[in-house]
Amino acid sequence: MNYKLISKILGYILLIETAFMAPSLILSLVEKDGSASGFYIPMVLAVFLGLILINLKVEKKSLSPRDGILIVTASWILVSLVGALPLFIAAKMTYVDSFFEIVSGFTTTGATVISGIESYPRSVILWRSITHWIGGMGILVFTVGLLPKLGVGGFQIFKAESPGPVAGKIESTISQSSKRLYIIYIILSAALFLCLKIAGMPVFDSFVHTFGVLGTGGFSSYNDSFMSYKGNAVHFILAFFMFLSATNFTIYSLISRKKFKEVLQNDELKLWIFITLAAIIFITLDLYSKGYPTLLLAFRDSAFQVTSISSTSGFANADYDLWPSFSKFILLILMIFGGCAGSTGGGIKVTRISILLKLIKREMKKATHPKAVLPIIADGKTLSDEVVLGINAYLGTYFILAIVSTGIVTLSGVDVITGFSSVATTLSNVGPGFGDIGPTKNFAFYSDFFKLYFSVLMLLGRLEFFTILALFSKSRRRKDIIRL
Known part of the structure; x- marks a missing residue:
């Protein structure tokens, strides 16, 4: 492994994290909330370590796939370890609670151990929500723009970070792809912020929920999320943008280039719309x-919770744990399926669900036509056996x-429903679940x-399992690398 280059990249990531802490530090100083030390101490620490790492002399400017995987995994852990310090110092939380909260933020899960968030300094609330926005598209995509300066193409990093089996080619290079993705990301963020402001939400709350929705996170500035929020406009605006945030960003790139035919032929998009609409209708009627x-209220709450759970945002405008069993069953399925x-x-x-359905359909046909050659086609393209196997x-x-995890968690004494939903909601990066971790409760009791x-x-x-698990593989390092 190219440890020096990996360390250099991690140094840049620390500096990027420091830049994102700056707004919270400024807010703390302006409001004189007494939490400034919770930000400048980790910022100084991160800058000091980051400068040491970026000044390492690197002779071999190439990355193997295994290097890319290590960078992704180490980055997520490193930014969480440093990012937890503001909560530990300023909010006086235990370090384990702080780490859990910030991992939940960077992974855009939204699971929390905090009760009474309104009593916390607004600078801490802001940092907590910013972690969603950073994690939403992956802090690693930020570094793709920096890698060419290091003499690295960065393909393996982008592949390891991009969620899903086939992320889709947006431009001819990784750097161009990341820039286009973030232009879209920023445009959607600005649009949501303006919509929330027009709908009457205060500026600070609009920022917090914009970061949470676009990152499909779930951290709110309200302890009960949106259960007490009056008026229908905000609920429908959030539902719409949660749906957009969990839609494949390749679609927006295609739309911007007027490739509407490809958009209409996208199998994942069609199934995504169908699942969302069907779930909303069924739950509304139930x-x-x-x-x-x-x-109208049934439709509003159904639309909000369906888009919140299916997008894995995890906001709540009703205590859905009290809903009928059929509605909760649908939400549980959506929790597992997730977004695009x-x-x-x-x-x-x-997209995996779509391909799985095609695979089942193919096997049913082969039962009556065993010699038939039936390729699996997605978006007009034949999928390789490698993709299907993956x-x-x-x-x-x-x-x-x-x-296995549900079995382990039940050892804590929780019931099976709480245990399974705790695992499903953290594994799928949703946030709240059912039972003792429902929308009115949290993970503090664990x-x-x-x-x-x-x-x-x-x-x-x-990181979709294999990114991390591959680090522990005993197989020899692959030879394919990027060199410039």
């Missing part, structure tokens, strides 16, 4: 038939890990061991 006050590949959402990803391996790993265990699950889910 709620209204079971005594919800009005059909190439989006900021988590979960299994809709999807099967991912799904198998997800469910085995979920089952011991430090389980908080750290859930932190690992959040990282595994965010």
